[in-house]
Amino acid sequence: MLTALLLVPFIGAVLIGFLPIPEGSNLPRKLAFAIAAGLFAYSFWLLTQLDLSSASLQFVEYLPWAKAIGLNYNLGTDGLSLPFVALNGLLTWIAIYSTKENVQRPRLYYALILFVNAGVTGAFIAQNLLLFLLFYEIELIPVYFLIAIWGGSKSQYAATKFLLYTAVSGILILAAFLGMAWLGGSSSFDVASISTEGLSQRTQLILLTLLLVGFGIKIPLVPLHTWQPDSYVESAPPVAILLGGILAKMGVYGLLRFGLGLFPQTWHLVAPGLAIIGSITVIYGALSAIAQKDIKRMVAYSSIGHMGYILVAAAASTELSVLGAVAQAISHGLILALLFELVGIVEEKVGTRELDVLNGLMNPIRGLPLVSALLIAAGMASAGIPGLVGFAAEFIVFQGSFSVFPICTLLCILASGLTAVYFAILLNRTCFGKLDNKLAYYPLVARSQQIPALVLTAIILVLGIQPNWLLRWIEPTTNAISQSRISDAIAQTFSQPEIIATSQPKPPTIKAPTLTR
DSSP states (O other): OOHHHHHHHHHHHHHHHHSOOOTTOSHHHHHHHHHHHHHHHHHHHHHHHSOTTOOSOEEEEEEEEEGGGTEEEEEEEOTTTHHHHHHHHHHHHHHHHHSOTTOSSHHHHHHHHHHHHHHHHHHHHBOBHHHHHHHHHHTHHHHHHHHHHHSOTTHHHHHHHHHHHHHHHHHHHHHHHHHHHHHTTOSSOBGGGOOOTTSOHHHHHHHHHHHHHHHHHHTTOTTSOTHHHHHHHHSOHHHHHHIIIIIHHHHHHHIIIIIITTOHHHHHHHHHHHHHHHHHHHHHHHHHHHTOSBHHHHHHHHHHHHHHHHHHHHHHOOHHHHHHHHHHHHHHHHHHHHHHHHHHHHHHHHSOOBTTTOOOTTOTTTSOHHHHHHHHHHHHHHTTOTTSHHHHHHHHHHHHHHTTOHHHHHHHHHHHHHHHHHHHHHHHHHTSSOOOGGGOOOOOOOHHHHHHHHHHHHHHHHHHHOTHHHHHHHHHHHHHHHHHHHHHHHHHHHTOHHHHHHTSOOOOOOOOOOOOO
16 A cells, blocks of 8 residues: 555656657646645545554555665554655645746656655655665655756755755764664664664664754754755745655654654653754744845745754653644644745746835735735744644644743744744735835736645645644654653663662661660
8 A cells, every 4th residue: 555655656757757758748747746646645545544543553564675684665654654645745746736837847857756755755654764764865866956957046056055964864864773773683674673772871872863963954953954045945936845845854754753762761861952952943043034035035944943843842752742743844844835835926926035125915906915815824824823733733832842841942932923023024025015116017826826825725724723633643653652752761760779779868877775784
């Protein structure tokens, strides 16, 4: 069942790339669109088949591959990975639909997007560490070309920066995986056979640090974030949707699955530092967004800030905070995709992304009234306004994290207020005010061009009103992960009675009185 999620986009990419399709034909776009729609429908159907009473892996597929190196074709999914797979299918469909019909080199473009879809899905469902890393790296080259060929004026620089950072991320993760298997005495890289319990605490701390830095680059977290604004801004809007909406979530998934999941005993040692880094990331992203004049770069920095919420929640590792971390990742993917979609439309119709130039887009006759209305809704969702999915996710994060890291959580709440500030600046300068008469009338936005934004807005609204439709799939798995961390921490505490005993003050020695005649 899960293999179909890999084979279909891979075969589709090969067909689009190598079949003798006449130049100028719209067939590559239609074929890619049909494949993406089918993948999303299939992944959503798998969600409906998920057994919510079980936190164990489901739809497991296993085939021995290269036993000599411990690599097996081991697939499986649960409430942590399957929602990301569905999000990947949705955003791939959105990206293909949003692409201009006259895109240059369409066969290569759509083939690369389908390759990215297969790589991302494979990473989410791989249950072998080497297989995960293989899929994690597969998407690197297609994304590089998508940025470099179809990006902006500095696309080569941004693509190279993305390539170097992601390559370093992969090397660090590989080193951690090799250490976990070899030092742990495992004969296979299957996740189920990996155990870190026998490793010393220093060894666990080193391996966990490698994972944290590797996945921190992918998320990205401050100070590992410098590749992100350039890559997002120089990418075409459909590629930016994939970059921010789903590729960054591979870092979140790896952090929870392999960091928190495989190092429950050591996680509490790094958790305070992670919470501090997360809160710094949130504040830095918000303040940097306020300082921007380019609305696309503003959205890019806002993305950095919102990923900090996830790190604080993961650091707290309570049942509620881990649930909130995954919900925030899904929510962030939907909202960021909507923002990049709308910014792309504004840039296409107006010809600029500069805040100092944009104004009056809400004008019902000469402006872009529907696009402006949707942009306001997206800003409200990102700022955590009640009734939208951003509020539900952030509220769960704050509620679950406050009991463990109250100061960091309060800083995140403060930064959520700064989110409202920079989106108020963006909306006030772009949507309102008097439209410049020199610009006359902006081109109309076709109804077909509005469909992706309307679909994303509807999902954001529905999941905001009824967040349980999202949380019900995630909760069993996140509860199991957080309970494992808590139980192991307790076991570690009480497994050293001699340390506990020596930490208690010794009672005074009372000598019996000597009786004399």
